[in-house]
Amino acid sequence: MPSIATLTMNPALDIASTTARIIPGEKLRCTVPRYDPGGGGINVARAIHKLGGEAIAMFPAGGPMGELIKQLLHAENVICRPVPIAGLTRESFTIDEQQTGRQFRFVMPGPSLSADDADRCLDELASLSSRPEYVVMSGSLAPGMTSAFSGRVAERTRRLGARLILDSSGAALRNIARGDVYLLKPNLKELRELLGREIVGPLREEEAARELIARRIAEIVVISLGRAGAILSTEEGCWRFNAPIVPVASTVGAGDSMVAGIVFGLTRGETIVDAVRYGMAAGAAALMLPGTELCQRNDTERLFAKIAPPAPCG
Numbered sequence: 433m434p435s436i437a438t439l440t441m442n443p444a445l446d447i448a449s450t451t452a453r454i455i456p457g458e459k460l461r462c463t464v465p466r467y468d469p470g471g472g473g474i475n476v477a478r479a480i481h482k483l484g485g486e487a488i489a490m491f492p493a494g495g496p497m498g499e500l501i502k503q504l505l506h507a508e509n510v511i512c513r514p515v516p517i518a519g520l521t522r523e524s525f526t527i528d529e530q531q532t533g534r535q536f537r538f539v540m541p542g543p544s545l546s547a548d549d550a551d552r553c554l555d556e557l558a559s560l561s562s563r564p565e566y567v568v569m570s571g572s573l574a575p576g577m578t579s580a581f582s583g584r585v586a587e588r589t590r591r592l593g594a595r596l597i598l599d600s601s602g603a604a605l606r607n608i609a610r611g612d613v614y615l616l617k618p619n620l621k622e623l624r625e626l627l628g629r630e631i632v633g634p635l636r637e638e639e640a641a642r643e644l645i646a647r648r649i650a651e652i653v654v655i656s657l658g659r660a661g662a663i664l665s666t667e668e669g670c671w672r673f674n675a676p677i678v679p680v681a682s683t684v685g686a687g688d689s690m691v692a693g694i695v696f697g698l699t700r701g702e703t704i705v706d707a708v709r710y711g712m713a714a715g716a717a718a719l720m721l722p723g724t725e726l727c728q729r730n731d732t733e734r735l736f737a738k739i740a741p742p743a744p745c746g
């Protein structure tokens with residue numbers, strides 16, 4: 433049984449297609465769609481699998497889309513535990529416009545989860561036959577869920593003797609208590625949301641990273657900065673990493689691949705500095721592939737060797 437479990441409270445069936453031109457009011461003939469299982473934690477589990485590791489993906493699943501996500505994960509040999517719910521799992525559409533190269537992404541809200549649905553997801557986590565070392569909660573909460581849910585996941589994770597890795601936004605980040613989170617991976621937008629202020633420039637970014645550690649929001653904070661790299665902050669210090677330069681085919685999936693790389697690195701016993709380097713390599717590797725494709729292992733390994741050790745923050 434894998435030592436990583438991922439939790440995705442609002443998964444989606446990702447449908448990607450292309451059309452010549454988006455013209456209002458016209459029938460837009462699209463190419464044969466590609467179907468992918470999607471949502472933060474599901475992508476993290478898929479990316480870990482691509483990197484050569486194993487993770488179990490847990491998520492609420494309802495209706496035919498929930499079933500299809502399960503089947504697609506099976507086809508990729510990703511272990512999963514769908515938790516049946518009454519609502520219908522959502523779909524997301526990505527349409528690439530051939531004539532302009534523009535991309536349109538349509539994101540549905542997802543089904544409301546009742547308190548009972550949420551409880552059953554937590555129970556599923558508690559009932560894993562072998563205890564995970566890490567629980568990764570990634571992606572947004574579903575409609576109807578409150579910010580208290582993150583605390584409940586943290587409590588279950590603690591009881592399992594595991595560590596919680598959180599990559600989320602909005603309500604899931606509100607009210608995190610001291611000691612809840614082992615590793616937090618916000619991007620700049622999520623960091624702003626979390627601290628409730630603008631963060632502009634390297635000095636403010638580093639100050640924010642240190643503040644989260646001082647406030648014991650998490651033991652490890654990794655702020656991802658897109659092509660500008662990342663900042664790692666722990667009790668031991670604060671470091672800045674430069675991202676490798678890669679040809680960008682699509683920006684989808686960098687964050688999820690990064691989290692996958694970091695947690696996979698940690699389970700392999702790497703230092704946190706090397707785990708973050710590996711995560712950055714996986715994030716960059718995801719960008720080299722078109723559409724929603726996640727990181728490939730050989731690209732990740734090659735980029736990992738190119739990412740220099742970080743410099744201490746100023």
Ligand SMILES: Nc1ncnc2c1ncn2[C@@H]1O[C@H](COP(=O)(O)OP(=O)(O)OP(=O)(O)O)[C@@H](O)[C@H]1O
Binds near residue numbers: 662676687690715716
């Ligand atoms: N253009 C880029 N070039 C090189 N590396 C990149 C680039 N964009 C992202 N990365 C790598 O991937 C990591 C995660 O990317 P990013 O900060 O965009 O995550 P995110 O905002 O959470 O993404 P997502 O939208 O997928 O959730 C970065 O810290 C960096 O290491």
Ligand SMILES: [Mg+2]
Binds near residue numbers: 619688
């Ligand atoms: Mg992200």
